[in-house]
Amino acid sequence: xxxxxxxxxxxxxxxxxxxxxxxxxxxxxxxxxxxxxxxxxxxxxxxxxxxxxxxxxxxxxxxxxxxxxxxxxxxxxxxxxxxxxxxxxxxxxxxxxxxxxxxxxxxxxxxxxxxxxxxxxxxxxxxxxxxxxxxxxxxxxxxxxxxxxxxxxxxxxxxxxxxxxxxxxxxxxxxxxxxxxxxxxxxxxxxxxxxxxxxxxxxxxxxxxxxxxxxxxxxxxxxxxxxxxxxxxxxxxxxxxxxxxxxxxxxxxxxxxxxxxxxxxxxxxxxxxxxxxxxxxx
Amino acid sequence: xxxxxxxxxxxxxxxxxxxxxxxxxxxxxxxxxxxxxxxxxxxxxxxxxxxxxxxxxxxxxxxxxxxxxxxxxxxxxxxxxxxxxxxxxxxxxxxxxxxxxxxxxxxxxxxxxxxxxxxxxxxxxxxxxxxxxxxxxxxxxxxxxxxxxxxxxxxxxxxxxxxxxxxxxxxxxxxxxxxxxxxxxxxxxxxxxxxxxxxxxxxxxxxxxxxxxxxxxxxxxxxxxxxxxxxxxxxxxxxxxxxxxxxxxxxxxxxxxxxxxxxxxxxxxxxxxxxxxxxxxxxxxxxxxxxxxx
Amino acid sequence: xxxxxxxxxxxxxxxxxxxxxxxxxxxxxxxxxxxxxxxxxxxxxxxxxxxxxxxxxxxxxxxxxxxxxxxxxxxxxxxxxxxxxxxxxxxxxxxxxxxxxxxxxxxxxxxxxxxxxxxxxxxxxxxxxxxxxxxxxxxxxxxxxxxxxxxxxxxxxxxxxxxxxxxxxxxxxxxxxxxxxxxxxxxxxxxxxxxxxxxxxxxxxxxxxxxxxxxxxxxxxxxxxxx
Numbered sequence: 001x002x003x004x005x006x007x008x009x010x011x012x013x014x015x016x017x018x019x020x021x022x023x024x025x026x027x028x029x030x031x032x033x034x035x036x037x038x039x040x041x042x043x044x045x046x047x048x049x050x051x052x053x054x055x056x057x058x059x060x061x062x063x064x065x066x067x068x069x070x071x072x073x074x075x076x077x078x079x080x081x082x083x084x085x086x087x088x089x090x091x092x093x094x095x096x097x098x099x100x101x102x103x104x105x106x107x108x109x110x111x112x113x114x115x116x117x118x119x120x121x122x123x124x125x126x127x128x129x130x131x132x133x134x135x136x137x138x139x140x141x142x143x144x145x146x147x148x149x150x151x152x153x154x155x156x157x158x159x160x161x162x163x164x165x166x167x168x169x170x171x172x173x174x175x176x177x178x179x180x181x182x183x184x185x186x187x188x189x190x191x192x193x194x195x196x197x198x199x200x201x202x203x204x205x206x207x208x209x210x211x212x213x214x215x216x217x218x219x220x221x222x223x224x225x226x227x228x229x230x231x232x233x234x235x236x237x238x239x240x241x242x243x244x245x246x247x248x249x250x251x252x253x254x255x256x257x258x259x260x261x262x263x264x265x266x267x268x269x270x271x272x273x274x275x276x277x278x279x280x281x282x
Numbered sequence: 283x284x285x286x287x288x289x290x291x292x293x294x295x296x297x298x299x300x301x302x303x304x305x306x307x308x309x310x311x312x313x314x315x316x317x318x319x320x321x322x323x324x325x326x327x328x329x330x331x332x333x334x335x336x337x338x339x340x341x342x343x344x345x346x347x348x349x350x351x352x353x354x355x356x357x358x359x360x361x362x363x364x365x366x367x368x369x370x371x372x373x374x375x376x377x378x379x380x381x382x383x384x385x386x387x388x389x390x391x392x393x394x395x396x397x398x399x400x401x402x403x404x405x406x407x408x409x410x411x412x413x414x415x416x417x418x419x420x421x422x423x424x425x426x427x428x429x430x431x432x433x434x435x436x437x438x439x440x441x442x443x444x445x446x447x448x449x450x451x452x453x454x455x456x457x458x459x460x461x462x463x464x465x466x467x468x469x470x471x472x473x474x475x476x477x478x479x480x481x482x483x484x485x486x487x488x489x490x491x492x493x494x495x496x497x498x499x500x501x502x503x504x505x506x507x508x509x510x511x512x513x514x515x516x517x518x519x520x521x522x523x524x525x526x527x528x529x530x531x532x533x534x535x536x537x538x539x540x541x542x543x544x545x546x547x548x549x550x551x552x553x554x555x556x557x558x559x560x561x562x563x564x565x566x567x568x569x570x571x572x573x574x575x576x
Numbered sequence: 577x578x579x580x581x582x583x584x585x586x587x588x589x590x591x592x593x594x595x596x597x598x599x600x601x602x603x604x605x606x607x608x609x610x611x612x613x614x615x616x617x618x619x620x621x622x623x624x625x626x627x628x629x630x631x632x633x634x635x636x637x638x639x640x641x642x643x644x645x646x647x648x649x650x651x652x653x654x655x656x657x658x659x660x661x662x663x664x665x666x667x668x669x670x671x672x673x674x675x676x677x678x679x680x681x682x683x684x685x686x687x688x689x690x691x692x693x694x695x696x697x698x699x700x701x702x703x704x705x706x707x708x709x710x711x712x713x714x715x716x717x718x719x720x721x722x723x724x725x726x727x728x729x730x731x732x733x734x735x736x737x738x739x740x741x742x743x744x745x746x747x748x749x750x751x752x753x754x755x756x757x758x759x760x761x762x763x764x765x766x767x768x769x770x771x772x773x774x775x776x777x778x779x780x781x782x783x784x785x786x787x788x789x790x791x792x793x794x795x796x797x798x799x800x801x802x803x
Contacts, residue, residue, distance in 0.1 A: 211581060233649070234647060261647065265646040266642055266643065266646045
């Protein structure tokens with residue numbers, strides 16, 4: 001006896017929808033226009049225009065020397081520490097020019113934190129590493145809670161909760177890097193800039209940092225510089241590809257393409273991008 | 283068939299042999315020179331110890347200075363006075379020296395840095411007698427002798443030593459630590475106070491101890507400022523303070539053989555102090571260097 | 577926290593979607609067989625419309641595979657799984673298309689009174705095909721190599737039903753009113769056979785996934801000649 005089967009159309013359950021179209025409804029955090037950065041007479045990057053959106057992971061990729069680090073260091077004014085640094089164009093952070101009159105680099109860096117390529121914990125205890133900046137910036141209330149929350153967000157709490165008074169230098173490389181992330185989170189920034197955060201780590205530690213980033217993007221806006229394309233492919237919602245351009249004043253970095261990551265890695269618009277991600281770029 | 287080559291012996295020719303002999307001679311010469319330096323130090327220590335060792339005793343270290351021409355007595359006032367003088371000098375030289383070093387390493391632009399660095403280096407090479415004359419002219423002339431002036435003189439001697447040592451240790455602090463602190467929104471000064479200086483603390487301490495060891499034996503600045511003093515322990519730097527180096531000089535000039543013996547003994551005390559502090563300081567410096575580089 | 581959790585989730589989602597597509601295909605086939613057996617033109621139209629859903633799902637899975645390959649660079653068993661999903665996706669889509677073919681053929685001769693025996697053998701073949709699809713999907717889900725290899729034997733059952741079908745065709749092919757109907761039914765039987773072939777292909781993909789070797793399953797005609 002055959003069953004009566006009706007052919008009502010079913011709504012298909014979402015296949016792995018890859019990070020699509022999130023940026024269209026997102027708030028803009030950084031609005032960058034015609035940015036040019038130079039050290040003395042060397043132009044490092046030129047004509048950079050892009051917007052960075054909230055609660056997304058934006059990756060910056062490109063060959064060595066294309067200005068990725070210079071670019072990201074403009075976003076929290078770390079380049080100010082280099083005496084010969086000059087810039088043109090503007091970087092608007094929620095509409096405010098980062099380099100405007102009266103803008104204090106210290107205030108900028110409280111809201112826009114940075115984690116460096118090689119973990120650089122202070123030669124202090126684990127607790128003090130996380131607690132130092134809040135203390136210095138006047139966030140002294142409930143310091144223990146703040147430290148614990150930061151270490152938990154960095155997925156390090158369980159591993160160190162019994163040895164907060166031990167030296168930070170006793171941790172492994174991956175743990176130290178997570179400590180640096182906790183340290184940056186402790187002052188409650190809005191943005192986290194990660195300059196090749198996993199390049200000095202082994203693959204397992206790298207994976208953990210990547211998983212951590214995915215969790216963190218719920219609360220923070222993340223910009224990551226990486227020379228590892230596959231990392232950008234795995235982790236980033238949007239990817240910006242910088243490359244070198246030869247101009248009259250020498251070689252400088254330019255923004256070639258900036259789009260949703262799936263598009264960059266399946267059908268990039270610019271041939272230079274395609275050459276780079278397929279590995280045909282010299 | 284090619285011509286047969288002579289078999290390899292790897293023995294070398296006359297030129298190689300000559301070079302080997304020259305190498306050996308040079309090595310020997312360097313070793314002898316090094317041994318000579320050690321020998322000189324050994325001779326100095328030995329001869330002072332021999333001549334002054336007999337006079338050393340607990341009483342010698344705790345009694346007041348002997349009355350003129352009398353036997354016995356001790357150097358307690360000298361020890362107290364020297365300690366005071368050096369102590370006050372350190373209190374002046376340490377903060378100023380560290381601040382200068384911090385300024386040079388952390389804040390100065392290259393244009394400002396060069397002349398100030400040069401001044402510090404020149405100060406380092408200034409003969410102590412000139413410092414003494416300067417202190418005399420500025421602080422003593424027209425006033426009675428006093429400990430303050432002597433301390434200032436010693437402080438000038440100590441200043442470049444503290445500055446140099448601090449600079450060296452500040453340079454050893456990895457710039458990644460500074461970067462990390464700045465990236466957290468700390469100001470330059472907060473970074474120096476909270477991160478850079480604490481890391482450099484060990485080295486600064488060592489540098490200070492070495493400066494103290496040096497200042498303890500400086501005679502010229504004290505000759506003009508605090509050379510006429512009493513027999514008993516004096517805690518007041520407003521007056522001339524008794525001190526070891528000047529008293530050693532005075533006793534060595536005396537006709538009394540007793541005084542000569544006292545001079546040797548005092549010299550031995552001074553020597554032991556300088557050697558022990560120098561040695562400890564250098565060992566501590568090596569340890570703190572290793573810690574920073576981990 | 578394990579490593580590559582998100583990647584594993586995306587992989588699992590892709591496979592779950594594939595299984596859902598398989599369920600859709602079974603419904604489509606069942607619908608087509610029912611329409612055939614009951615001469616239900618409305619049902620046949622529904623089947624044809626429903627194929628669009630399957631096609632949508634097919635494209636989604638294709639896109640998912642593209643992104644997974646580009647963004648996650650899977651290797652080893654992950655890569656074989658993605659490739660197996662890629663091929664199986666195709667086979668499922670083809671099976672749905674064949675079901676549509678059956679529905680269309682049904683519509684063409686719906687007004688003809690069918691021969692019950694012939695119809696029965698077609699229903700038997702259809703049920704065999706359904707079973708093969710189920711076995712193939714289960715073998716994939718459970719990573720069951722034996723079940724995958726058993727598909728060859730099940731294909732043999734379709735062959736037997738087909739032989740009965742051919743016998744009956746030869747018996748009734750002379751009757752005048754039935755000639756067009758019989759022609760269409762012969763096409764239906766071919767279509768069902770092809771559905772069975774695709775199910776065997778899915779079994780081969782399962783074997784590839786598990787053994788990293790791609791080999792064609794030996795069918796009844798080649799038994800005894802392999803290795």
